[in-house]
Amino acid sequence: xxxxxxxxxxxxxxxxxxxxxxxxxxxxxxxxxxxxxxxxxxxxxxxxxxxxxxxxxxxxxxxxxxxxxxxxxxxxxxxxxxxxxxxxxxxxxxxxxxxxxxxxxxxxxxxxxxxx
Amino acid sequence: xxxxxxxxxxxxxxxxxxxxxxxxxxxxxxxxxxxxxxxxxxxxxxxxxxxxxxxxxxxxxxxxxxxxxxxxxxxxxxxxxxxxxxxxxxxxxxxxxxxxxxxxxxxxx
Numbered sequence: 001x002x003x004x005x006x007x008x009x010x011x012x013x014x015x016x017x018x019x020x021x022x023x024x025x026x027x028x029x030x031x032x033x034x035x036x037x038x039x040x041x042x043x044x045x046x047x048x049x050x051x052x053x054x055x056x057x058x059x060x061x062x063x064x065x066x067x068x069x070x071x072x073x074x075x076x077x078x079x080x081x082x083x084x085x086x087x088x089x090x091x092x093x094x095x096x097x098x099x100x101x102x103x104x105x106x107x108x109x110x111x112x113x114x115x116x
Numbered sequence: 117x118x119x120x121x122x123x124x125x126x127x128x129x130x131x132x133x134x135x136x137x138x139x140x141x142x143x144x145x146x147x148x149x150x151x152x153x154x155x156x157x158x159x160x161x162x163x164x165x166x167x168x169x170x171x172x173x174x175x176x177x178x179x180x181x182x183x184x185x186x187x188x189x190x191x192x193x194x195x196x197x198x199x200x201x202x203x204x205x206x207x208x209x210x211x212x213x214x215x216x217x218x219x220x221x222x223x224x225x
Binding site: 056058 | 158159205
């Protein structure tokens with residue numbers, strides 16, 4: 001199993017440009033998440049999904065969009081990039097049964113994004 | 117609601133013990149503990165579930181006080197490899213895990 005994969009690893013954007021961060025998992029996990037981590041700071045939840053076709057906002061969703069058309073993929077879209085979106089972005093996945101707590105989250109290696 | 121972690125940073129000598137605390141203002145369903153080394157992704161350590169079940173790690177243990185809405189992570193006889201930033205993530209039965217700001221642990225030889 002590849003686990004959670006993210007592409008690209010690094011990216012530099014100009015202000016106002018758009019891009020999509022890709023995330024895929026091959027563990028058949030129903031839950032997927034996007035976090036951002038600013039230098040020296042904790043993880044902030046951007047969006048999450050509890051299954052294909054279902055997404056919900058986290059703590060800091062403004063400026064981002066997501067979709068979940070398949071169980072495996074959970075892309076994060078940045079529209080009109082701003083310097084405040086310079087961060088490391090982590091995708092994660094986990095399994096949760098109905099009525100159960102969320103199990104271990106597996107994190108991808110991260111995407112380092114700089115907006116200039 | 118972001119959980120609050122304390123202390124913010126700890127410096128220990130190899131072999132010493134450490135306790136990291138995590139508290140929430142909301143009722144907790146589960147608490148997740150992760151460790152992150154510089155430049156790497158967070159790695160799972162422990163989940164504590166409401167009702168007392170604990171899924172753990174060899175030399176690291178944790179407690180979960182549901183009434184106080186708190187969890188503590190115990191690292192005993194610390195090793196150099198324990199260095200890193202420790203995050204607690206709390207789940208409030210709303211399907212999402214919110215992480216604290218982290219506790220930086222530095223182990224000296």
